[in-house]
Amino acid sequence: MALFHTHTLSNGLRIAAEIDHRCYSAALGYFVHAGSRNETDGESGLSHFLEHMMFKGTESRSAADVNRELDELGGNSNAYTSEEQTVYYATVLPKFQDRLVELLTDMLSPSLEEHEFQTERKVILEEIAKYEDQPPFGAFERAMEIHFGPRGLGRRVLGTKESIESMEASTMRDYFNRRYRPDNIVVAASGNVDFDGLVEALEKQTKPWSDRSAPPPRNPDDTNSLPVGIDVDPILKVDELAQSYLIQMNRGPSMASEDRFASRILASILGDEGGSRLFWELIDTGRAETATVWPQEFADCGAWFTYLVCEKSDLTLNKKLIQDIMTRTAEQGVTNEELEQAVNKATAACIMQSERPGNRLFSIGSRWLTQSEYISTDEMLENFRSLDQQKIAAAAAEYLTPQPTTEVIVSDGIEGDC
Template structure:
């Protein structure tokens, strides 16, 4: 660990766990929520490489690159990578979002060295041109499959309309046009641009040997500092639309029997103190199990789905409303949603209704957090985007501190405005 800097330990956590952090010489940060009582350990590489980081010629590259990480390295073939993941016997996968790409695994603590070696090696892929062409077809099939499923690209269109077709509004999968035009060299340049130590956090949770983790990651990633820095692409022309993108508020699907309606407006960011109140507001108004929308539209058989929720990003947020119903009921159902929303804008919920939402959300969060694999994602994402650690008790305290006045404030802020809307299906 002689090459590491800024090593810190936070031991007085109410949960009995220990938070540890180290910054390596290549800029990569390693963080861990250590709990020796756990029977497993989880590890993830969190990379600041998401759809919002792409330029038009790179649209879909973050997700495409995620696929290519499983296609072999200088030390392992694609078959070796997948065989070894199976041998370790845990849960492993990867995903790409608007703001990050994550590679993760949960294994027994005795396999820590092996999973660190494997995931670290995977992040130095060969990016073979032949594998690139093969995987291109896989990505195109994934896009086609997704567009065949309800709500038929409606959420992507909603993002594009609300945020614009770039940044947070850029499609994670890209478009048929962007994927077909993409080259292996563009992928290599994007890899060297984004997969650098300063853009990556290694997070671990559970029964972790932190000193061993830091030493091994330091050794295996030291050469990342030597990765070339390609010339950045020019800024996109804001007066044009990316190829394959439309901004019309309807998505045609003549074979559908139902109507899919998506409303999108502003919401709190992941750094906004009001995010906890917004989550409780979403639960009160549109929880799928028991909420005002549930009793008005689902329990009465007027809709199949009627829900709402805030979606948080690092510096912005969105408020979604989602309705699936018979086309004949669309207008009346939308009026009911507007009426119920206005009621919360005009008057805060009663204390009993708020406490029910708090109890349900805190219980769900506590049960979800029992496994190191679940704690990993909040830990890594929070540190990558905000450089901070929030333990379980801090988050629960934020939820339990929500008041009816806070609910009234966020209702006026996010429910009063008329949302942008996208309609798909019949």
């Protein structure tokens, strides 16, 4: 049976662990409250840039040492940055717990050397260029910028070409000292973990973090103008485009909302890859290549996405078909058969995910970082199994009936797109 333990170190760093000694592996991650919504215009893309720099060496390890030791530990290791957090994680055999803790903790005190900064800047710029050259050509970022505004949740995780080119290493160091403080970080663990050993090691190894110097105040953004490199035109014109891409956004449930589970099930019924209402109406009939919906939850708010890919000539009709399906669902609800099928899919996925400590880690760490809350697998399953048609109908009425507040179209022209 899995047991949940928490502890707060003397420096304010929080530890949250779901321990199950029946597991064959142990997963550990640093969850840092540092994402694109925490940046200013001059820092746009810095959270993600800094994530890269964590692998470029420390006072005691070179970049080659960091990557070699991660390989020596085996298992799986990586990092990612989102709108609200940056996460560094790894899954190893339990016997390597101490080595992993020491390595990840050391990585979170990076050298941030100027030459590594300049080298990695080129990597980030190549990543931005590569992403912007792939369908749907930055449309999701454009939709977020229009829906939430170009700052806060609407700020691009990668930043822009302009923000990365103008960024200085000193700005990164200040941002690091501001966001990478013990009381702004959660260490999450799952699986076959020695919790007492974890607490003892972290108490000792993160003690110097309290001495990180406080950076100077940041210059406020000029909210009367757009950040450099940002455009909020809802039409993205791309030459020689074979298909049209449509992204619609509306409000959705937050991570704290009680109807987030109903919304996930509703999204499955409407837009699952196979057997959903949009699948049978648009995909199976050949009207569209992609037609799906999903909710995206943030700490204090949420969004409801609709995504359509089809021939330009079919865009107007397909938009109407999707809206008709949404309206009909909000007015008539879902069938018991649809609900049962969607719940079975969700609970099966939840159970399979819980079998791997590396999968459970993200749910534990993200939720403790943003909500200071733990939800066990059994509680998660009960949240899905307790749903009924009335709860799904309420979520449908809440999130499907309003017309989309944000719409972005990618096409080779605007005539006939709307």
